[in-house]
Amino acid sequence: MTEYVSTTPGLFPLPDWAKSKLGDLKGHQKGDLIGGDESAAIASAYDRARSEVVDEQRDAGVDCIVEGQLRWDDMLAHPLTVHDNVDTGGIVRYYDNNNFYRDPRVVGDLTPSGDVAAELDATAELLDGETPLQAVLPGPYSLSELATDEHYGDEAEFLAAIADFLASEVAAFPDHETLFLLDPSLVTSAPGDDLAPGIPEAIDTVASATDADVVVHTYFGALEEKTYAYLLDAEFDAVGFDVVAADREQTVYNASEYGCPSDVALGLADGQNTLVESAETLRERATWFTEQVPSTDFETVYFTTNTEPFYLPVTKFREKLGALSAAADLDREVTV
Amino acid sequence: MARDADNRAQFRPDDHDAEHFLLTTVVGSYPKPSWLSTVRDLERESDAGFAESDLQEAYDDAARVITREHERAGLDTVVDGEMRREEMVEYFAHRIPGYEFNGPVKVWGHNYFNKPSVVSTVEYDEPWLLEEFEFTSDVAEKPVKVPITGPYTLARWSFNEAYEDEAALAYDLADLVNEEVERLVAAGARYIQIDEPALATTPDDHAIVGEALERIVDGIPDDVRICLHVCYGDYSRIYPEINDFPIDEFDVELCNDGYEQIDVFRSPEFQPDLALGVVDVHDAEIETVAEIKSNIREGLKIVPPERLTVSPDCGVKLLPREVAYQKIANLVSAAREVEAELDAGEIDLVAPEP
Numbered sequence: 252m253t254e255y256v257s258t259t260p261g262l263f264p265l266p267d268w269a270k271s272k273l274g275d276l277k278g279h280q281k282g283d284l285i286g287g288d289e290s291a292a293i294a295s296a297y298d299r300a301r302s303e304v305v306d307e308q309r310d311a312g313v314d315c316i317v318e319g320q321l322r323w324d325d326m327l328a329h330p331l332t333v334h335d336n337v338d339t340g341g342i343v344r345y346y347d348n349n350n351f352y353r354d355p356r357v358v359g360d361l362t363p364s365g366d367v368a369a370e371l372d373a374t375a376e377l378l379d380g381e382t383p384l385q386a387v388l389p390g391p392y393s394l395s396e397l398a399t400d401e402h403y404g405d406e407a408e409f410l411a412a413i414a415d416f417l418a419s420e421v422a423a424f425p426d427h428e429t430l431f432l433l434d435p436s437l438v439t440s441a442p443g444d445d446l447a448p449g450i451p452e453a454i455d456t457v458a459s460a461t462d463a464d465v466v467v468h469t470y471f472g473a474l475e476e477k478t479y480a481y482l483l484d485a486e487f488d489a490v491g492f493d494v495v496a497a498d499r500e501q502t503v504y505n506a507s508e509y510g511c512p513s514d515v516a517l518g519l520a521d522g523q524n525t526l527v528e529s530a531e532t533l534r535e536r537a538t539w540f541t542e543q544v545p546s547t548d549f550e551t552v553y554f555t556t557n558t559e560p561f562y563l564p565v566t567k568f569r570e571k572l573g574a575l576s577a578a579a580d581l582d583r584e585v586t587v
Numbered sequence: 588m589a590r591d592a593d594n595r596a597q598f599r600p601d602d603h604d605a606e607h608f609l610l611t612t613v614v615g616s617y618p619k620p621s622w623l624s625t626v627r628d629l630e631r632e633s634d635a636g637f638a639e640s641d642l643q644e645a646y647d648d649a650a651r652v653i654t655r656e657h658e659r660a661g662l663d664t665v666v667d668g669e670m671r672r673e674e675m676v677e678y679f680a681h682r683i684p685g686y687e688f689n690g691p692v693k694v695w696g697h698n699y700f701n702k703p704s705v706v707s708t709v710e711y712d713e714p715w716l717l718e719e720f721e722f723t724s725d726v727a728e729k730p731v732k733v734p735i736t737g738p739y740t741l742a743r744w745s746f747n748e749a750y751e752d753e754a755a756l757a758y759d760l761a762d763l764v765n766e767e768v769e770r771l772v773a774a775g776a777r778y779i780q781i782d783e784p785a786l787a788t789t790p791d792d793h794a795i796v797g798e799a800l801e802r803i804v805d806g807i808p809d810d811v812r813i814c815l816h817v818c819y820g821d822y823s824r825i826y827p828e829i830n831d832f833p834i835d836e837f838d839v840e841l842c843n844d845g846y847e848q849i850d851v852f853r854s855p856e857f858q859p860d861l862a863l864g865v866v867d868v869h870d871a872e873i874e875t876v877a878e879i880k881s882n883i884r885e886g887l888k889i890v891p892p893e894r895l896t897v898s899p900d901c902g903v904k905l906l907p908r909e910v911a912y913q914k915i916a917n918l919v920s921a922a923r924e925v926e927a928e929l930d931a932g933e934i935d936l937v938a939p940e941p
Binding site for chain 1: 689690691692693694695696697698699702704744746747748785788789
């Protein structure tokens, strides 16, 4: 029996009122972005926005609820850009998108910061133990790729340091049911032969810091075969695939050829297009994947957007949230 | 193949004394007078007593002022500073049936834009820029350049709900741009600039941009100067492919990183005319005339003076207005001084003579 679970990778679009209010409170230049020491007025606006997106997820019937990562001005680079031993450099392009973030230049030891834990504490309080909380972090490889190392001096050592840092953040988290590690760089700039063997170790470091189910979610396309094979060496619960991307056949090939964990996250709804897929379409996409990987008895299939949804206008994002929840509920438990 | 670029002479002012002529121009946008933003805000408030006609009057006045400001700076070709346009994709999407708006999306930090969605086949309805061009031409004593957001950028920076892929959408949009350019040309426009900043973010798509340009110039007479503007990219990934684009002039930002990429264009031989960015639009420090002259000489490494146009790196709208003005004025002074030095034989040309 397969359980379908609706969720998201976090990093939501800010509600429109919060876009204006926080723009007014913080400013629009790169020096105005979040630093981890925001004023009470700014913190209060984020509190209100967080509470709103938590309610929206509950109202939509989403199974795993995220904080929304509304403070993450620098998207996946956020855990570093707010760190004391990281300087923020110029504005750089965020993957192949018309989006930008501040280049985090790591200039000292990556000591535990507790920034993300504080957000999750606030979310856990809102949920009051009634709905499962899902934590979200960048995967260690993606975070190392998004950053500039000016301290550790060696690529492998830097990756290991990032993994240790993320593990220390996770250790401070409140109880959570799932942890999504977003690792799109595994797709967009596959690790070379020298670094690839360090990837499973880095993921193990982070995953071992929690008792929650750990999902390593990949997107912006399919993984290269070799990267996928290395990824499977790591100890985690579910791998996440982009089922919307044009090269999704490659993803099916990888899963069929190299095997697949019995838990998967499927990026079924397009996080970068306003066209709202129906619940039936999302379900068909899930079946398209699972039926082509017959060797695996899927236990848990997470239904999610492929990418972070902050690329979308809020109205369309909310519709997609509803469709994902409905898709998982279409037939709660069916045999694949 | 690049078009026959023998159409720059029409932009040489009658009273241009020097033998050499470096065409001076701008990319398009210019800081809006602060009162224009005030009027726009007031027009949106229902009880402020500002009507739509008041806003139109403010747009006209701003276009007059900025066109004149460009002329005062001494430019050979002018723009109205895009006073009527708020954003380079939104402006056009509002005028093209097939687009809809669903709300703002993040670019970075708390900077957003109303990224539109294409929900059905795009169509040509009312002209997009005809009134803007006719108004500016009436005001201007110098020839008017018309910047148009290119079809690839219009496609790439929209959500595509209706087309199989972005190429198909870009080609349909290119046909609409062609229709607009035909109307502009019929109204007297002789200098059209296609802005394709999205090419810099996805350089592997240069073939789509090339095909879109073929559609844009279809039936456009040779005396109409067609410029392509691209900025903030890795140009080694689109050169020499741009040599095959049907354009008269390639306008590129290179001042921003101190001409680090200028050598990209040295080999094979550069085919279209080069419009070189010689002032940085993201730095409020005003380049001196001497600095700009040195920047202009970077362009002479690629093309001879007869094929060199000088412009800012990109639109100057994010600069303080007085800084934008002084940068452009210095750009013109520098071009005139370089022309005099060329006339006097004081500059050794390294690019092949035509």
